[in-house]
Amino acid sequence: MSASAYESLKSRFARIAALNEAAAMLHWDASAMMPAGGGAARGEQLATLAGLAHELLTAPEVAEELAAAQAEGDWDSANLSLMRRSHARATALPTSLVEATTRANSACEKIWREAKAKADFAMVRGALTEVVALQRETAAALSAALGMAPYDALMDGYQRGVTAADVEPVFAAYETFLADALPRAEEIQARRGAALPLSGPFPVTAQKALCQALSARIGLEYDHARLDESLHPFCGGTPTDVRITTFYDEADAAKALLGVLHETGHALYERGLPGAYARQPVGEAAGMAAHESQSLIVEMQACRSDAFLRFLGGELRARFGCEATEVAPENLALLWRRVARGFIRVDADEITYPAHVILRFRLEKAMIEGALQVADLPSAWNDGLEKLLGIRPPNDAKGCLQDIHWHDGAFGYFPSYTLGAMAAAQLMKAARVAEPGLDDALAKGHMAPLLGWLRQNVHGQGSLLGFQDLLRAATGKPLDPQDFMDHLRARYLAA
Amino acid sequence: MSASAYESLKSRFARIAALNEAAAMLHWDASAMMPAGGGAARGEQLATLAGLAHELLTAPEVAEELAAAQAEGDWDSANLSLMRRSHARATALPTSLVEATTRANSACEKIWREAKAKADFAMVRGALTEVVALQRETAAALSAALGMAPYDALMDGYQRGVTAADVEPVFAAYETFLADALPRAEEIQARRGAALPLSGPFPVTAQKALCQALSARIGLEYDHARLDESLHPFCGGTPTDVRITTFYDEADAAKALLGVLHETGHALYERGLPGAYARQPVGEAAGMAAHESQSLIVEMQACRSDAFLRFLGGELRARFGCEATEVAPENLALLWRRVARGFIRVDADEITYPAHVILRFRLEKAMIEGALQVADLPSAWNDGLEKLLGIRPPNDAKGCLQDIHWHDGAFGYFPSYTLGAMAAAQLMKAARVAEPGLDDALAKGHMAPLLGWLRQNVHGQGSLLGFQDLLRAATGKPLDPQDFMDHLRARYLAA
Numbered sequence: 003m004s005a006s007a008y009e010s011l012k013s014r015f016a017r018i019a020a021l022n023e024a025a026a027m028l029h030w031d032a033s034a035m036m037p038a039g040g041g042a043a044r045g046e047q048l049a050t051l052a053g054l055a056h057e058l059l060t061a062p063e064v065a066e067e068l069a070a071a072q073a074e075g076d077w078d079s080a081n082l083s084l085m086r087r088s089h090a091r092a093t094a095l096p097t098s099l100v101e102a103t104t105r106a107n108s109a110c111e112k113i114w115r116e117a118k119a120k121a122d123f124a125m126v127r128g129a130l131t132e133v134v135a136l137q138r139e140t141a142a143a144l145s146a147a148l149g150m151a152p153y154d155a156l157m158d159g160y161q162r163g164v165t166a167a168d169v170e171p172v173f174a175a176y177e178t179f180l181a182d183a184l185p186r187a188e189e190i191q192a193r194r195g196a197a198l199p200l201s202g203p204f205p206v207t208a209q210k211a212l213c214q215a216l217s218a219r220i221g222l223e224y225d226h227a228r229l230d231e232s233l234h235p236f237c238g239g240t241p242t243d244v245r246i247t248t249f250y251d252e253a254d255a256a257k258a259l260l261g262v263l264h265e266t267g268h269a270l271y272e273r274g275l276p277g278a279y280a281r282q283p284v285g286e287a288a289g290m291a292a293h294e295s296q297s298l299i300v301e302m303q304a305c306r307s308d309a310f311l312r313f314l315g316g317e318l319r320a321r322f323g324c325e326a327t328e329v330a331p332e333n334l335a336l337l338w339r340r341v342a343r344g345f346i347r348v349d350a351d352e353i354t355y356p357a358h359v360i361l362r363f364r365l366e367k368a369m370i371e372g373a374l375q376v377a378d379l380p381s382a383w384n385d386g387l388e389k390l391l392g393i394r395p396p397n398d399a400k401g402c403l404q405d406i407h408w409h410d411g412a413f414g415y416f417p418s419y420t421l422g423a424m425a426a427a428q429l430m431k432a433a434r435v436a437e438p439g440l441d442d443a444l445a446k447g448h449m450a451p452l453l454g455w456l457r458q459n460v461h462g463q464g465s466l467l468g469f470q471d472l473l474r475a476a477t478g479k480p481l482d483p484q485d486f487m488d489h490l491r492a493r494y495l496a497a
Numbered sequence: 498m499s500a501s502a503y504e505s506l507k508s509r510f511a512r513i514a515a516l517n518e519a520a521a522m523l524h525w526d527a528s529a530m531m532p533a534g535g536g537a538a539r540g541e542q543l544a545t546l547a548g549l550a551h552e553l554l555t556a557p558e559v560a561e562e563l564a565a566a567q568a569e570g571d572w573d574s575a576n577l578s579l580m581r582r583s584h585a586r587a588t589a590l591p592t593s594l595v596e597a598t599t600r601a602n603s604a605c606e607k608i609w610r611e612a613k614a615k616a617d618f619a620m621v622r623g624a625l626t627e628v629v630a631l632q633r634e635t636a637a638a639l640s641a642a643l644g645m646a647p648y649d650a651l652m653d654g655y656q657r658g659v660t661a662a663d664v665e666p667v668f669a670a671y672e673t674f675l676a677d678a679l680p681r682a683e684e685i686q687a688r689r690g691a692a693l694p695l696s697g698p699f700p701v702t703a704q705k706a707l708c709q710a711l712s713a714r715i716g717l718e719y720d721h722a723r724l725d726e727s728l729h730p731f732c733g734g735t736p737t738d739v740r741i742t743t744f745y746d747e748a749d750a751a752k753a754l755l756g757v758l759h760e761t762g763h764a765l766y767e768r769g770l771p772g773a774y775a776r777q778p779v780g781e782a783a784g785m786a787a788h789e790s791q792s793l794i795v796e797m798q799a800c801r802s803d804a805f806l807r808f809l810g811g812e813l814r815a816r817f818g819c820e821a822t823e824v825a826p827e828n829l830a831l832l833w834r835r836v837a838r839g840f841i842r843v844d845a846d847e848i849t850y851p852a853h854v855i856l857r858f859r860l861e862k863a864m865i866e867g868a869l870q871v872a873d874l875p876s877a878w879n880d881g882l883e884k885l886l887g888i889r890p891p892n893d894a895k896g897c898l899q900d901i902h903w904h905d906g907a908f909g910y911f912p913s914y915t916l917g918a919m920a921a922a923q924l925m926k927a928a929r930v931a932e933p934g935l936d937d938a939l940a941k942g943h944m945a946p947l948l949g950w951l952r953q954n955v956h957g958q959g960s961l962l963g964f965q966d967l968l969r970a971a972t973g974k975p976l977d978p979q980d981f982m983d984h985l986r987a988r989y990l991a992a
Contacts (some may be wrong), residue, residue: 020546
């Protein structure tokens with residue numbers, strides 16, 4: 003019974019995964035292709051797919067099969083354990099709570115759009131209070147079912163294998179580093195003078211050709227991928243059919259280019275997942291922080307490195323006729339690695355970005371734990387940002403209203419951005435040791451040494467390990483913010 | 498219980514329809530967008546969606562609910578009766594037969610591609626024999642469950658509400674007409690002399706712009722539709738998000754243009770289906786013959802009419818700089834309404850096309866009834882075409898191997914093409930009576946009078962009526978081939 007129970011579960015999870023793949027394609031289509039009039043029907047289609055996936059996961063026979071199932075070997079054992087976790091998360095929440103959450107999130111998200119446009123937090127306060135109350139209920143139910151702290155149980159839904167207790171000292175260390183490093187980086191930058199802007203024009207067709215050529219050059223196989231346009235760039239699709247998108251600005255070639263390199267990092271992760279466990283939990287990416295580490299190791303670590311900027315400069319000259327002085331690596335560094343204290347997370351540079359995440363992590367954890375009331379969020383936000391970056395938002399649109407996450411019910415997601423950035427630095431350091439020719443290759447526009455190492459140590463590992471264990475296996479230690487700080491020191495603080 | 502049983506069934510059928518909508522989008526994507534490497538995963542996704550839809554339809558409680566359900570009013574009564582039919586068709590076939598059929602069709606279709614390329618019927622004979630045997634078994638099972646003749650039960654799967662007994666006299670009448678009309682049309686055409694070819698070039702961008710502008714002009718709302726490219730043009734998607742495709746040939750602007758007008762006819766039908774019954778059986782299109790009537794009424798009846806050719810000529814001059822003599826309606830008629838006896842159905846003109854269909858209808862009916870063996874198909878085909886059109890295929894690639902249908906298990910589909918062509922003529926005649934300004938509008942490139950009438954009499958009727966009843970309600974009589982013959986006489990036999 004036990005082996006056949008596991009086989010039966012594998013078939014069931016493969017069906018669930020196929021439904022999720024179908025949904026991923028419909029999400030991509032909705033952003034990149036769908037005419038506006040298709041929105042309502044698309045909502046029905048996605049709700050039906052999600053509902054059926056949930057029914058397959060929570061059917062009465064699943065609990066019995068999970069109890070009886072036995073699996074042999076690391077991969078199948080991990081797979082079975084991930085099935086149990088997935089089932090535990092799905093069955094921990096009563097249907098009434100799931101439905102109330104969906105309704106509250108959707109209502110709040112709508113109000114938030116208007117509140118943000120009007121910079122009026124009071125408009126959304128009531129709806130957000132309801133969202134937070136339901137998230138606290140969800141966290142409590144998951145906490146009881148999974149045996150972890152409420153906030154950890156939420157974070158576990160985005161990134162398995164890392165807890166607030168892991169994150170707190172890492173963020174504290176970064177805060178200390180930042181207080182010293184930020185003013186020094188600004189001073190050094192000021193001494194270097196203003197950057198020369200790249201001279202265009204940058205026609206969309208030429209930008210597209212460059213984006214596609216570069217992403218292919220660094221490893222994206224276009225018989226398993228597409229590059230399209232959408233308002234908000236993303237990486238979607240499935241491992242054998244990855245869909246990345248970008249948005250072209252004819253005034254600025256860098257936006258689409260750097261964005262596509264970022265999404266290519268995500269896409270290469272999906273492409274490198276272990277095909278032998280396709281459509282099984284252990285064959286999926288290891289989580290959102292792990293995913294962000296792969297987009298950032300490509301975009302920030304590799305493609306904004308001095309070595310790769312040399313190669314990129316040549317491409318910009320050849321394709322857009324930019325001047326040699328404009329595309330010199332020092333100038334591209336001034337343009338594309340500019341440090342500036344700002345209010346908006348998505349516009350932030352590598353050094354200040356973690357401050358935005360640290361602020362959000364502390365506030366959302368306090369809200370879930372009941373230590374911070376939604377009514378007090380704006381002042382707590384503004385105080386927190388002032389403490390971290392020394393600037394105070396002039397209004398809530400530039401403060402606690404800027405991100406969709408909380409207003410759409412996503413609590414526990416924010417740490418992933420900075421855990422990913424830090425993991426990227428840590429992985430890059432280990433990859434450089436293992437592949438001594440890595441930077442020489444980057445200078446020629448080749449990413450094969452890095453990609454080969456990532457396929458071995460990250461992509462091909464699927465969800466075999468949780469976040470900390472994945473880093474331990476790949477780099478010999480759990481998350482260590484020193485590697486990220488060393489990277490920032492080398493890039494921004496070397497006089 | 499009875500009313501709530503019907504409500505429960507409506508929810509179930511809405512979920513099934515949402516799954517089918519998702520599948521329709523994934524099919525469109527596979528043809529218009531998907532990189533080749535996504536094919537295997539797409540197969541898994543579509544198989545999962547189809548499997549779940551089948552499980553929802555055949556779940557044990559459905560039979561009880563169908564037995565208990567009561568519905569009031571024409572629409573809901575028809576809806577319930579269509580639910581019963583759908584359930585009866587799905588439960589009539591044992592799973593083992595469905596699986597054997599899927600396997601046999603897929604295997605035969607693969608072999609057929611090679612057999613066609615080599616013009617070697619012997620290669621595929623065994624596989625096709627297996628396909629036919631399983632289709633006969635399927636027809637027998639459906640016949641028993643639905644209480645209709647075996648071939649009718651297959652045809653009913655494509656077009657409800659018409660039987661072989663309806664089709665046979667119609668086709669016989671056409672055969673008689675053809676024997677006289679075809680040589681006369683050829684003679685008249687010969688007297689008119691050769692057509693002037695349109696002088697290009699026809700750049701793809703300009704063709705696209707024209708196709709999109711014309712389809713929009715005749716009624717396709719692009720906030721609910723897309724026009725893309727694929728190898729084989731089709732209309733897919735869903736009623737609020739229709740996806741039409743075409744294939745551009747820079748040497749010939751007519752192919753894409755007339756193709757897009759054809760697909761626009763299909764798309765307008767989907768767009769006009771009754772929204773109040775969206776995702777219910779009665780809200781769907783009335784069948785394949787009804788669908789083909791709508792593509793052909795737009796392409797053949799309206800857009801190739803003398804009136805519309807006058808308008809189209811102006812467009813061709815303005816967009817491609819063609820000469821006035823080239824775009825004169827008489828010349829466009831010579832170019833785009835050319836009659837020629839040929840071996841290939843998809844290349845056939847309006848007059849000879851039905852001969853290809855009549856041949857296939859008789860042969861497939863004989864195969865299902867056991868009166869024709871697969872081994873005898875090539876000679877029966879060649880004899881039949883010779884009798885109908887006076888020409889004999891030089892090999893089986895130009896004979897019984899030309900179409901995918903039978904080799905993929907589609908028996909009972911072929912009549913739809915000609916039933917659609919005939920219904921289009923019959924509907925057009927009725928529309929002209931009801932809307933006296935119809936042709937004047939067409940001459941100005943306006944289709945509003947025709948479209949308004951079709952929305953009322955066809956599109957908005959959904960599946961309320963079967964094929965013959967739909968025609969009866971719209972035109973006062975069941976399918977009558979005389980209207981189609983009158984149309985051909987007026988277009989091709991007027992000296």
